[in-house]
Amino acid sequence: MALRTLQVSPGFMRFMPKEYQDLVEKGPFGRKLKLSDLGTYKELLEEHPMCEGCAMAFFIRLALTALPAPEHTVIVGTAGCGRLSLSQAAIPFVYGNYCDTNGVATGIKRGLALRFPDQPKDVVVIAGDGGLSDIGFSQVMHGWFRQEKFTTVMLDNEVYGNTGGQESGMTKRGEVVKMAPIGKQFEKIDMIGLAKTAGVAYIARLTPTNPSRIISTIRKAVLIAREVGPTYVQAYTSCNIEYSIPPEKVLEDARQVEKERYGFLEIISDEAKAFLAAQDAAHRE
Amino acid sequence: MANTVNQRVVTPEHLLFEAPRTKAFITGSEAASEAVRRANVDIAIAYPITPQSETMERIGNLFAEGYIRDYYRAEDEVGAFSAISGASRTGVRCMTASSGPGLMRGLETIASWPGHRLPLVFLIMCRVINAPLSIQPDNLELDYMLTSGNILLHGENQQDFFDYTLAGFAISEKCEVTLPVAVAVDGFFVTHARAWVEMPSAELKLPPRDCYSEAVPMIDNENPPVRIARDAPIQKSNFISYQMHAAWQQEIHAAHERSRKWVSRYINGLVEVVNPEAETLIVASGSAVSQSREALRQAEEMGKKVGLIKVKSLRPFPTAELRAACRHAKRIIVPEFNCPGWLNREVRATLYGHSEAKIADGPRVYGGITMPTELILEWLFKSE
Amino acid sequence: MNGNEYRVKPGPEGLLPPAAACCGVVLSEKGQGLVEGALKSENDTLRVMARELLTRQNPTIFPGPLVLWAWREGVADKAASVLELAHEIPGVRIIPMPDYRPIYPKIDPEAVINPCHPNLTIWHNKIEVCVFIGVHCHFANITLKMIRAGTNCYTITLCHEAGHEDSMASLPFADANQVRALTETIRQLKREGLRPRYADTPGILLTAAQEALSQGLVWQPAPVAQ
Numbered sequence: 065m066a067l068r069t070l071q072v073s074p075g076f077m078r079f080m081p082k083e084y085q086d087l088v089e090k091g092p093f094g095r096k097l098k099l100s101d102l103g104t105y106k107e108l109l110e111e112h113p114m115c116e117g118c119a120m121a122f123f124i125r126l127a128l129t130a131l132p133a134p135e136h137t138v139i140v141g142t143a144g145c146g147r148l149s150l151s152q153a154a155i156p157f158v159y160g161n162y163c164d165t166n167g168v169a170t171g172i173k174r175g176l177a178l179r180f181p182d183q184p185k186d187v188v189v190i191a192g193d194g195g196l197s198d199i200g201f202s203q204v205m206h207g208w209f210r211q212e213k214f215t216t217v218m219l220d221n222e223v224y225g226n227t228g229g230q231e232s233g234m235t236k237r238g239e240v241v242k243m244a245p246i247g248k249q250f251e252k253i254d255m256i257g258l259a260k261t262a263g264v265a266y267i268a269r270l271t272p273t274n275p276s277r278i279i280s281t282i283r284k285a286v287l288i289a290r291e292v293g294p295t296y297v298q299a300y301t302s303c304n305i306e307y308s309i310p311p312e313k314v315l316e317d318a319r320q321v322e323k324e325r326y327g328f329l330e331i332i333s334d335e336a337k338a339f340l341a342a343q344d345a346a347h348r349e
Numbered sequence: 350m351a352n353t354v355n356q357r358v359v360t361p362e363h364l365l366f367e368a369p370r371t372k373a374f375i376t377g378s379e380a381a382s383e384a385v386r387r388a389n390v391d392i393a394i395a396y397p398i399t400p401q402s403e404t405m406e407r408i409g410n411l412f413a414e415g416y417i418r419d420y421y422r423a424e425d426e427v428g429a430f431s432a433i434s435g436a437s438r439t440g441v442r443c444m445t446a447s448s449g450p451g452l453m454r455g456l457e458t459i460a461s462w463p464g465h466r467l468p469l470v471f472l473i474m475c476r477v478i479n480a481p482l483s484i485q486p487d488n489l490e491l492d493y494m495l496t497s498g499n500i501l502l503h504g505e506n507q508q509d510f511f512d513y514t515l516a517g518f519a520i521s522e523k524c525e526v527t528l529p530v531a532v533a534v535d536g537f538f539v540t541h542a543r544a545w546v547e548m549p550s551a552e553l554k555l556p557p558r559d560c561y562s563e564a565v566p567m568i569d570n571e572n573p574p575v576r577i578a579r580d581a582p583i584q585k586s587n588f589i590s591y592q593m594h595a596a597w598q599q600e601i602h603a604a605h606e607r608s609r610k611w612v613s614r615y616i617n618g619l620v621e622v623v624n625p626e627a628e629t630l631i632v633a634s635g636s637a638v639s640q641s642r643e644a645l646r647q648a649e650e651m652g653k654k655v656g657l658i659k660v661k662s663l664r665p666f667p668t669a670e671l672r673a674a675c676r677h678a679k680r681i682i683v684p685e686f687n688c689p690g691w692l693n694r695e696v697r698a699t700l701y702g703h704s705e706a707k708i709a710d711g712p713r714v715y716g717g718i719t720m721p722t723e724l725i726l727e728w729l730f731k732s733e
Numbered sequence: 734m735n736g737n738e739y740r741v742k743p744g745p746e747g748l749l750p751p752a753a754a755c756c757g758v759v760l761s762e763k764g765q766g767l768v769e770g771a772l773k774s775e776n777d778t779l780r781v782m783a784r785e786l787l788t789r790q791n792p793t794i795f796p797g798p799l800v801l802w803a804w805r806e807g808v809a810d811k812a813a814s815v816l817e818l819a820h821e822i823p824g825v826r827i828i829p830m831p832d833y834r835p836i837y838p839k840i841d842p843e844a845v846i847n848p849c850h851p852n853l854t855i856w857h858n859k860i861e862v863c864v865f866i867g868v869h870c871h872f873a874n875i876t877l878k879m880i881r882a883g884t885n886c887y888t889i890t891l892c893h894e895a896g897h898e899d900s901m902a903s904l905p906f907a908d909a910n911q912v913r914a915l916t917e918t919i920r921q922l923k924r925e926g927l928r929p930r931y932a933d934t935p936g937i938l939l940t941a942a943q944e945a946l947s948q949g950l951v952w953q954p955a956p957v958a959q
Contacts, residue, residue, distance in 0.1 A: 171431070
């Protein structure tokens with residue numbers, strides 16, 4: 065019972081900082097919360113150092129809200145902007161090395177499965193396009209080939225944002241960014257197609273335009289990873305700094321990108337579909 | 350079926366020193382896997398490279414037999430070492446292995462294990478580093494391991510490979526240590542050659558890892574704090590002091606110091622000294638020790654007294670032991686299986702200001718060349 | 734090597750003092766303690782701890798996650814023993830270290846102590862003696878080094894495991910029994926006539942942050958005192 069780690073020892077509550085008092089008394093742990101509950105409870109993530117208007121920060125907030133069992137979830141991240149907020153969240157966060165998220169997640173998932181065979185533990189990699197499609201590519205692909213049961217969420221801002229705006233494999237062809245002085249010379253890597261080829265059980269591509277869709281996508285991805293096999297969510301989370309998008313135009317840009325090229329896409333394996341149907345049926349009862 | 354469930358848990362002390370042993374004529378690869386059979390390992394992750402492969406193949410068989418609980422062949426060394434680091438964070442006992450180029454490939458990960466405070470055992474079957482390509486023994490990769498923050502033991506033979514591997518788990522998981530332990534032997538000379546190895550019964554095993562008695566919280570959602578950012582990135586000076594990183598690095602070195610007690614206990618001292626009164630000394634580690642023993646015997650036949658200091662632990666380095674053993678020495682040679690002479694450098698740095706001895710810059714062989722005893726004798730008495 | 738050569742005294746010790754373990758200080762066995770780097774009996778160690786806690790400025794207990802969260806059997810009792818200890822130290826404060834993460838945008842030194850910047854809490858509250866209990870050893874050691882580097886705080890550790898070379902007084906393998914033994918030693922020193930520095934303000938003091946919180950007020954941390 066992980067909720068024991070959320071019980072303050074008798075007599076110590078009055079010495080605890082406000083955020084912990086709130087987390088214990090009004091946190092999301094052990095509760096079934098919906099999008100409409102936002103604002104009524106203490107969220108897993110509040111203060112963080114990400115930029116004003118950042119679509120990624122917005123997406124992460126919603127993704128954390130979507131976790132079906134935050135008290136039994138581990139998040140794995142790596143270099144990049146996302147970890148600046150993930151390391152502030154009320155959830156164990158592992159920051160390893162460059163390229164290693166999906167290898168580390170493999171070890172965590174397997175280790176936890178050995179120690180807690182009767183308690184599902186959700187492992188979620190949340191990392192950037194560079195971390196997953198470039199330097200971490202091999203581990204992402206092989207985790208999928210091995211059918212490791214964890215979720216991979218790509219925060220696709222189409223650039224190395226945290227290091228100052230260099231070309232990544234997910235940058236659009238022709239885009240002039242740092243280290244692409246004459247424009248990127250090849251297409252955005254088709255991670256969706258690769259995931260499909262590798263037999264990923266649930267694949268989704270989306271933009272942060274629709275909060276309830278973000279929540280349902282992440283929730284499905286985590287639950288399917290728990291029961292069926294690897295899942296992959298690729299979210300367009302623009303870097304408003306490197307792509308010079310004014311903070312107030314970030315969502316407008318997301319809507320436009322969604323309409324023009326990103327869309328909303330779900331590819332669900334037959335086994336995952338059957339699992340979701342069974343879930344729905346159980347939910348209705 | 351013989352498997353880990355039927356093994357009896359005993360203390361490391363009992364398994365290493367008290368339990369009756371029987372002799373087997375086996376290779377180093379077999380000795381290492383026999384140690385793992387008795388080590389109550391949860392997860393082993395493999396990636397092939399010569400001359401390491403046979404050990405991890407055999408450990409795969411242990412998985413099939415039920416002696417370890419999970420095992421797979423990873424995509425490459427970085428994948429294997431990353432996954433092991435994930436597994437170690439969850440509190441399970443884990444191990445992996447590699448050789449020369451594979452170790453070099455995974456070096457970023459290896460060097461991060463200590464900072465992440467990850468108990469695990471890493472077996473190294475030494476092999477030359479390319480280029481040009483060669484699979485032959487040569488222990489240059491240990492030079493890179495010396496500053497990696499890992500505890501580093503260097504076994505002389507098949508027996509050491511068995512004993513140090515078992516000891517490695519016990520050392521690694523001590524709370525005040527909480528570090529990875531690398532156990533190295535020279536490839537082929539040890540891994541592929543047979544020798545007599547004395548082993549306790551396979552019906553015994555080490556106690557399981559006691560992960561809540563370590564220096565850091567486990568990533569398992571079952572121990573506090575609920576917010577674990579145990580390897581928090583340190584870069585924003587307004588909310589993390591750079592001094593934290595400095596103190597963190599110091600803490601790894603401090604943990605090495607604390608490990609001395611346990612390394613010394615579980616492998617019977619950081620050094621072994623033969624003929625301590627001799628004025629001409631050999632300081633060696635790994636297979637060079639075996640060759641030196643034979644050279645020493647030959648020297649005795651010639652009526653010459655030679656001493657030998659076997660360095661068993663490279664990290665922590667036996668600073669005090671070496672200074673004490675070399676206090677009266679007049680001449681020291683350091684036979685090694687690598688080109689730059691990393692042990693020679695360590696010996697010189699350690700003895701500077703503590704010994705009047707003349708320290709020869711060799712002898713060394715590398716690239717797969719063996720170390721003839723004649724070479725050692727020639728260097729021993731060169732000055733005469 | 735022995736512990737007699739290098740003394741682990743209160744700082745400020747300088748920009749980057751060495752780890753005491755690298756200067757020859759070795760951890761004590763069960764039944765012993767470390768005082769300023771030297772091995773002492775458990776009883777002598779407890780007496781030193783008690784004296785420092787009663788006589789130095791702004792004594793503070795820093796409970797860590799292993800005591801703050803009742804995550805397994807025995808913790809609630811240990812936590813109770815820490816409160817009993819606090820009640821015997823007049824003018825003591827309890828400032829928790831509930832986790833180890835780098836807290837953004839910055840810590841409130843009246844609400845927490847954090848291993849990423851522990852000296853801020855020591856400086857702000859002018860703490861000259863403190864007790865760490867229930868902190869994982871890695872983070873305790875880092876915290877202790879940073880405190881010793883930049884502050885004049887006398888650090889005491891009641892460690893569940895092997896103890897800490899970098900604190901001025903350390904007791905290893907300390908469970909609720911050892912905490913209660915320290916409490917008893919404090920009582921004994923008082924019986925022997927030692928008048929506590931804050932004898933006129935008995936009980937546990939709340940920091941301004943804790944006080945505000947207990948009254949349901951919104952607390953703004955004060956700027957760090959110059």
